Amino acid sequence: MKYLLFILFLLLNTTILFVLGSRTVLPLPLGKFLSVQEGVWQNAEPANIDFNANLKLEGIQGNADVYFDERLVPHIFAEQENDAYFIQGFIHAKFRLWQMEFQTHAAAGRISEIVGDKAINFDKTQRRIGMVFAAENALAEMEKDPVSKSAIDAYTAGINSYIDRLNSSQLPIEYKLLGYEPEHWTNLKTALFTKQMTNNLAGYDRDFEFTNALKVLGEENFKILYSDLPDSLYPVIPKGTVYAAQNEPLTPPATADSLYYNRKDTIHLAEEFKPNPSNGSNNWVLAGSKTKSGKPILCNDPHLGLTLPSIWFEMQIHTPEYNSYGVSFPGIPGVVIGFNDSVAFGFTNAGRDVKDYYQIQFKDDSKKEYWFSNQWKKSNQRIELIKVKNQTTVQDTVAYTIFGPVLYDKSFKTELTKDQAYALRWVAHDSSNILKMWLLLNRAKNYNDYLEAIGYFNVPGQNMIFASKSGDIALWQQANFPLRWKDQGLFVMPGTDSSYMWKGYIPQDQNPHSVNPAEGYLSSANQRPTDSTYPYFIPGSYEVYRAITINRKLQGMFNATVEDMMSLQNNNYNVFAEEARPILLQYIDRTQLTAKELDYLNSVASWNLSNDALEKAPVCFNAWWDSLEVNVYHDELNMGSIPVIKPERFILLEAIEKDTSFKFIDDINTPELESLSMQVTSAWKKASTHLKTLEQDDKITWGKYKNTTVYHLLKTNAMAFARTGLMNGGGVGIVNATQHDHGPSWRMIVELTTPTHAFGVYPGGQSGNPGSFYYDNFIDTWTAGKYYPLWVMNVNDFSDKRVKWKIHFSNN
Amino acid sequence: MKFFVSIIVTAILAFSMGYVLPWWSIAVTGFISGVFFIQSKLLSFLSAFIAVALFWGIMALYISNANNHILAHRISLLIIKKDNPYLLILLTSLIGGLTTGVSALTGRSLVLIIKKV
Numbered sequence: 001m002k003y004l005l006f007i008l009f010l011l012l013n014t015t016i017l018f019v020l021g022s023r024t025v026l027p028l029p030l031g032k033f034l035s036v037q038e039g040v041w042q043n044a045e046p047a048n049i050d051f052n053a054n055l056k057l058e059g060i061q062g063n064a065d066v067y068f069d070e071r072l073v074p075h076i077f078a079e080q081e082n083d084a085y086f087i088q089g090f091i092h093a094k095f096r097l098w099q100m101e102f103q104t105h106a107a108a109g110r111i112s113e114i115v116g117d118k119a120i121n122f123d124k125t126q127r128r129i130g131m132v133f134a135a136e137n138a139l140a141e142m143e144k145d146p147v148s149k150s151a152i153d154a155y156t157a158g159i160n161s162y163i164d165r166l167n168s169s170q171l172p173i174e175y176k177l178l179g180y181e182p183e184h185w186t187n188l189k190t191a192l193f194t195k196q197m198t199n200n201l202a203g204y205d206r207d208f209e210f211t212n213a214l215k216v217l218g219e220e221n222f223k224i225l226y227s228d229l230p231d232s233l234y235p236v237i238p239k240g241t242v243y244a245a246q247n248e249p250l251t252p253p254a255t256a257d258s259l260y261y262n263r264k265d266t267i268h269l270a271e272e273f274k275p276n277p278s279n280g281s282n283n284w285v286l287a288g289s290k291t292k293s294g295k296p297i298l299c300n301d302p303h304l305g306l307t308l309p310s311i312w313f314e315m316q317i318h319t320p321e322y323n324s325y326g327v328s329f330p331g332i333p334g335v336v337i338g339f340n341d342s343v344a345f346g347f348t349n350a351g352r353d354v355k356d357y358y359q360i361q362f363k364d365d366s367k368k369e370y371w372f373s374n375q376w377k378k379s380n381q382r383i384e385l386i387k388v389k390n391q392t393t394v395q396d397t398v399a400y401t402i403f404g405p406v407l408y409d410k411s412f413k414t415e416l417t418k419d420q421a422y423a424l425r426w427v428a429h430d431s432s433n434i435l436k437m438w439l440l441l442n443r444a445k446n447y448n449d450y451l452e453a454i455g456y457f458n459v460p461g462q463n464m465i466f467a468s469k470s471g472d473i474a475l476w477q478q479a480n481f482p483l484r485w486k487d488q489g490l491f492v493m494p495g496t497d498s499s500y501m502w503k504g505y506i507p508q509d510q511n512p513h514s515v516n517p518a519e520g521y522l523s524s525a526n527q528r529p530t531d532s533t534y535p536y537f538i539p540g541s542y543e544v545y546r547a548i549t550i551n552r553k554l555q556g557m558f559n560a561t562v563e564d565m566m567s568l569q570n571n572n573y574n575v576f577a578e579e580a581r582p583i584l585l586q587y588i589d590r591t592q593l594t595a596k597e598l599d600y601l602n603s604v605a606s607w608n609l610s611n612d613a614l615e616k617a618p619v620c621f622n623a624w625w626d627s628l629e630v631n632v633y634h635d636e637l638n639m640g641s642i643p644v645i646k647p648e649r650f651i652l653l654e655a656i657e658k659d660t661s662f663k664f665i666d667d668i669n670t671p672e673l674e675s676l677s678m679q680v681t682s683a684w685k686k687a688s689t690h691l692k693t694l695e696q697d698d699k700i701t702w703g704k705y706k707n708t709t710v711y712h713l714l715k716t717n718a719m720a721f722a723r724t725g726l727m728n729g730g731g732v733g734i735v736n737a738t739q740h741d742h743g744p745s746w747r748m749i750v751e752l753t754t755p756t757h758a759f760g761v762y763p764g765g766q767s768g769n770p771g772s773f774y775y776d777n778f779i780d781t782w783t784a785g786k787y788y789p790l791w792v793m794n795v796n797d798f799s800d801k802r803v804k805w806k807i808h809f810s811n812n
Numbered sequence: 813m814k815f816f817v818s819i820i821v822t823a824i825l826a827f828s829m830g831y832v833l834p835w836w837s838i839a840v841t842g843f844i845s846g847v848f849f850i851q852s853k854l855l856s857f858l859s860a861f862i863a864v865a866l867f868w869g870i871m872a873l874y875i876s877n878a879n880n881h882i883l884a885h886r887i888s889l890l891i892i893k894k895d896n897p898y899l900l901i902l903l904t905s906l907i908g909g910l911t912t913g914v915s916a917l918t919g920r921s922l923v924l925i926i927k928k929v
Binding site for chain 2: 002003005006009010012013016017020021028030031032033034035036037038039040041043044045046047048168173177718719720721770771772773775
């Protein structure tokens, strides 16, 4: 009996330890996870936490102090510049380690290691677009330069110094949740981070969709529906600017008619994980002639996916060489968007197409040889080993051609046939040292320094805005942009013929730019950089309407103040609706509407055209426009499983402004000829049905409908770590570009007075720890459209009352 | 008296071992408690259970309070789908108590076998 009892208890005991200590029975090892000394309770940061410390770390050369202010912004004061990067790495890791590793794992296609087989296709895609290949090329270039090498080395050493001090109880929550541990940081991870950013900003393309649309619609209709030159374009570089002619304009290959424009097939291909085309931004700068202080004001708000922890981390870096302040990317050294004692700099995405596809003919399934210039050419094969949590490693072979890696072939996408393989030519694969740009911008003193710095930047194309205390303002659209013959790269190109290859890049001095313009201001908002007189063919994915609001406001602005800039960054005015509403209201047949439909219509008619959170009209208007587009395009563009893409909004709007019998309005599937009035009315009736449902669900006000949400990086798997239901206005085409989970990820205003007068806010918090007060404490300020003053600490401020904590770093 | 002493000693032992060892050190603690404190199986279980249920419960409560329950709100929502910090603290306490209590039973019943032999 006693033996039996012992065995029974022993069994029970082992069972409990097994259940609570592993993930086999429960999704979490609850014993380990809830242990007060080891588990998640250790991440509950006391409200009165004390970050003061005196750290003696191997790798530090001189003395350095980090002062944290009440918002947990670190102000690094280092005697030696490399110590500043070491400490930046240490601090990034201290507050954002999990995110840094997760994002670079994502870049490298290593998510399956963490979450299991559901991420295999994602990982394969990342490997096949050549992310690691691109990062290796970039790193080689960065490490050739002694200055950038020593900066990255120090940064990496700082991160690893932090990782080595961690014990399992101090691991960030996400490691405890997902059950793994951090590995050492490497310089390659820093390069991977820059490539992930590149993919987000210069990885969007529509080549397959356009190829199919061209085939189905024909060239004439394609050009109508997919033009990138709106009548209402407000280009980055003002209309009327005179451009030098192109030296030797390129001409299409002789075979283009048969092999390029008139290909025989459509491409059935389900592409996944495309970057969000809304990744964009606003920036503008006013010259002193337009500001009250007489000094330039520079503003920037980059629009990215809104996440917790945030992509940004605010900090000041003070070294004997320079003193910069702004936001950094946890993952790379330096300040990325910000200012120093002499200049300010910011970025918006150029949106230019720098990514093309070439159709490859492999000799056989081994992918070892492909037909190129009348012979079989050997491919390089890169074997990708994708580790999968709790499962065997997946192997994937990626063939590298003269163009680049073959992203899609039938071994990856089963819907493709033997002759359908598509290689990628992408500027991101070229080697370059883009990090050097930031290292130089941080210390830039004037326009020439800025110009030298941006020369190092090859991708992703950015509108780089600049202002200096000496009064210069400038904007360059900078990167390596391929030289193209007209229409080159819109569609998938033949990969058998060298005449379709890129012929180099547009000379950098001919990139669109403007310095100290007569208008007294410069701005960019992801619109097309130039009008049609720019001599180069520059396809891309461009926004139209934000730029219009910004230009209108800035043109009429004099004696501008920081407050004016705050109000403009939070402007909710809807220019698209301003143009579209009169036509919709003119052509709707009110006699066909029910009382409820008329009621909704009145809210659109009486709307002040501002996408404010409490307005009903933006929801009604959007529903109306969306269903009008469906009415107009569903017949021509309904191609079943063949992927196509909807034309941009301005296409339909500008077409019906000019011609109410725009040929796509008629539904080609019915015998009768539909008029604009019929389509507008029917669209409204359909929209109204949808609006009734929304009203029943109390989702008819713009803020509730949009439900602005800052997701944790684990998305819907960790909703408890997200912030939902933020009552925020704005939207697509609005200066306040806040969508459901995307928008102004950092708002910054810098007035270049002495001392600098700067403000900023981002929807997050400095700590990546969901158990910290500093995890999301900026969000309400951001939602309210408010800002924090950015405190540039100087050497006399060490005992200022805003300093809450200090960490002293030394070697011994 | 022995009962209370065993609770206090077990709690102190669990705390000290947890300083250097992973979470399962509470099982070792429970086992040791069961072996060294000669009492009925029920009392053996109860004393070890109470010792670590109190230790984990009070420490979780203390930590959570100092944290204004920020973490407990989020974690309770995440793992028990209810936004209730106290439920998470209770769960923590029960898990600690149960693990230690059952380990004490194992230790106690082993002693009973050895003594017989």
